[in-house]
Amino acid sequence: MARITLxxxxxxxxxxxxxxxxxxxxxxxxxxxxxxxxxxxxxxxIIQASRGARSYANDIMLSRMxxxxxxxxxxxxxxxxxxxxxxxxTCLTAIRHGFTSVMMDGSLMADGKTPASYDYNVEIxxxxxxxxxxxxxxxxxxxxxxGSLESGHGEAEDGHGxxxxxxxxxMLTDPDQAVDFVLQTRVDALAIACGTSHGxxxxxxxxxxxxxxxxxxxxxxxxxPNTHLVMHGSSSVxxxxxxxxxxxxxxxxxxxxxxVEEIVRGIRHGVRKVNIDTDCRMAMAGQFRKVATASPxxxxxxxFLKPAMDAMRxxxxxxxxxxxxxxxxxxxxxxxxxxxxxxxxxGLLDPQMSAARAA
Ligand SMILES: [Zn+2]
Numbered sequence: 001m002a003r004i005t006l007x008x009x010x011x012x013x014x015x016x017x018x019x020x021x022x023x024x025x026x027x028x029x030x031x032x033x034x035x036x037x038x039x040x041x042x043x044x045x046i047i048q049a050s051r052g053a054r055s056y057a058n059d060i061m062l063s064r065m066x067x068x069x070x071x072x073x074x075x076x077x078x079x080x081x082x083x084x085x086x087x088x089x090t091c092l093t094a095i096r097h098g099f100t101s102v103m104m105d106g107s108l109m110a111d112g113k114t115p116a117s118y119d120y121n122v123e124i125x126x127x128x129x130x131x132x133x134x135x136x137x138x139x140x141x142x143x144x145x146x147g148s149l150e151s152g153h154g155e156a157e158d159g160h161g162x163x164x165x166x167x168x169x170x171m172l173t174d175p176d177q178a179v180d181f182v183l184q185t186r187v188d189a190l191a192i193a194c195g196t197s198h199g200x201x202x203x204x205x206x207x208x209x210x211x212x213x214x215x216x217x218x219x220x221x222x223x224x225p226n227t228h229l230v231m232h233g234s235s236s237v238x239x240x241x242x243x244x245x246x247x248x249x250x251x252x253x254x255x256x257x258x259x260v261e262e263i264v265r266g267i268r269h270g271v272r273k274v275n276i277d278t279d280c281r282m283a284m285a286g287q288f289r290k291v292a293t294a295s296p297x298x299x300x301x302x303x304f305l306k307p308a309m310d311a312m313r314x315x316x317x318x319x320x321x322x323x324x325x326x327x328x329x330x331x332x333x334x335x336x337x338x339x340x341x342x343x344x345x346x347g348l349l350d351p352q353m354s355a356a357r358a359a
Contacts, residue, residue, distance in 0.1 A: 002070055004077035004334045006101035006138035007188040007349060009044055010228040010272040012332055018324030019267045022046035022230075023316060024083060024277035026053045030284075031065055033309045035073045037316035041326035046273060048081040049099075051090060051112075052158030063097040077332050081140070083275070084160045086110045091128050091139075100337065101138040103191065104128040105160070107145050113156065113163040115145050115170060118177065125185040133186070133344035136337030140273070143181045144173035144193030146232055149211045150203060155233075157198035157277070171195065175219040182227050182351045189228040189273055192220055196233035196258055200278045203256040212258065214265055221270035227351060228272040234258045235278035244286035248293040260322050267323060274323060283315045284308035 013020055023034050025047050038045045047069075049062055057065075066080050082094035082102040087110045091102040106121035108114060125141040132139045147154040147166040154162030162170075173192040182190055194216040196202060203211055217229060237257030245252050263274055287308040291298060298304070320326045343349050 002074055002077045002334055003066075003098070003100050003337075004044065004079050004332065005136060005337060005340050006046065006079050006081060006140065006273070007340065008335050009046070009077060009079050009332070010189055012044075012328065013272045013325075014226075014228060014270075016324075016328065016331075017267070018328060019263075019272050019274050020044060020046050020079075020325050021316070021319040021323055022048045022081060022083075022273050022275045023280055024048050024050060024053065024275075026056050028065060029305050029309045030280065030312060031069050033312035034316050035069050035076060035078075036309075037313045037320060038076050038329065039073050041317055041320050042329045043320035043325040043327070044077040044079070044329045044332055046079045046081055048083040048275070050083040050158040050160065051086065052160075053083075054094075059093070059097045066098055076329050077334050084112070084158075085128070086112050086160070088124070088128055088131070092131065095132060095135060095137050099137070101140065102128065102132055103140040103142070105142045105191075107142040108160070108162060112160040113154075115162055115166070122181060122184050125181075125187060129186050133349075134341060136339070136341035136344065138188040138340075140189040140191055140230055141181065141185055141187035142191035142232075143178055145170045146193055146197055147171040148197045148202065149195040149213065155197045155199040155201070161198055172213055172216050173220060175216070175223050178220045179223050182224055186350055187227075188349070189230050190220075190224070191230040191232050192217065194231070196231060198233045198277075200235070200237055200252065200257075200282065201255045202233060202235075202237065202258065206256050207258065207262070212262060214262055217266050217271060218269045224351075225270065227270070229266070229270045230273040230275065231258070231263065231266055231271050232275045234263055234274045235276050236260050236263075237278060237282070241279065241282040241286055245282065245289055248286070248289035250285075250289055260319075264322060274319075276319060279315055280312050283311040287311045
């Protein structure tokens with residue numbers, strides 16, 4: 001029984017000064033690759049599924065797979081998280097299928113592409129937080145709209161992402177507004193906008209302070225020292241993965257992601273959850289291409305999938321080690337969701353309480 005809530009996991013991470021990568025999955029091979037990596041270095045895990053993943057794999061398939069992963073890896077605390085929930089129904093059905101945590105992304109309207117007003121965001125996020133906390137599940141909110149400070153546009157991934165031009169103001173979370181948002185919504189974790197965007201094409205050059213605004217994270221952490229911060233779009237898009245793809249018939253234009261050292265800097269300033277999808281996709285796709293190029297007669301899917309799993313496993317392990325996640329699974333005693341629900345109901349996990357305790 002090792003399903004853990006996001007709140008408990010990130011509280012532990014904050015106490016010990018590490019962060020947890022949140023890897024997106026769509027299928028069995030990705031689930032096994034992540035858990036294999038975690039088990040090899042004793043890291044607790046966040047596996048997240050987008051709405052796109054849920055419709056690709058089917059909710060029943062996904063939830064039984066999570067049961068299986070918990071059974072196969074009983075010593076690894078596993079948080080199962082809804083990535084970019086667009087409304088109450090998405091979040092509640094996720095919890096019904098065994099997710100221990102949901103993201104209610106009210107920075108965009110339910111269509112997943114129109115930037116929403118601040119009041120809309122507060123209202124829907126607070127509503128979801130109240131319902132989720134009642135059953136012990138955790139909630140991540142988002143303030144600010146994910147978009148590229150270079151291009152001034154969002155990037156859609158799995159059907160989710162701002163459409164049209166965005167202002168600098170929208171793309172950088174306001175630290176004062178963040179305080180108000182957390183107090184009003186009672187979210188357990190807050191996704192912030194600091195210049196990262198979804199997908200592989202984040203930056204056209206190695207990012208500096210103009211296009212990756214890490215100072216925003218530092219300012220928010222200063223005002224909200226007890227709120228767990230989340231970095232979205234935080235794949236590093238390693239050059240060697242681009243090279244494998246392009247050496248084997250791929251045509252990925254040169255691109256740059258978020259350097260691991262910048263993420264590590266964020267971890268020193270309250271970042272506790274780091275979303276990574278593109279790197280895993282690239283690690284797998286590179287191996288598919290390599291096998292297809294080296295062995296054109298090959299047609300056994302496992303001959304493609306096995307090296308792809310191994311490449312994803314190695315990537316996940318490197319992130320567990322870089323973020324300080326490794327070595328912490330065995331230190332966590334999982335609190336059941338019913339107990340988390342009682343703590344939420346008793347106000348023990350309110351942001352105000354945490355702030356008061358810290359003072
Ligand atoms: Zn995201």
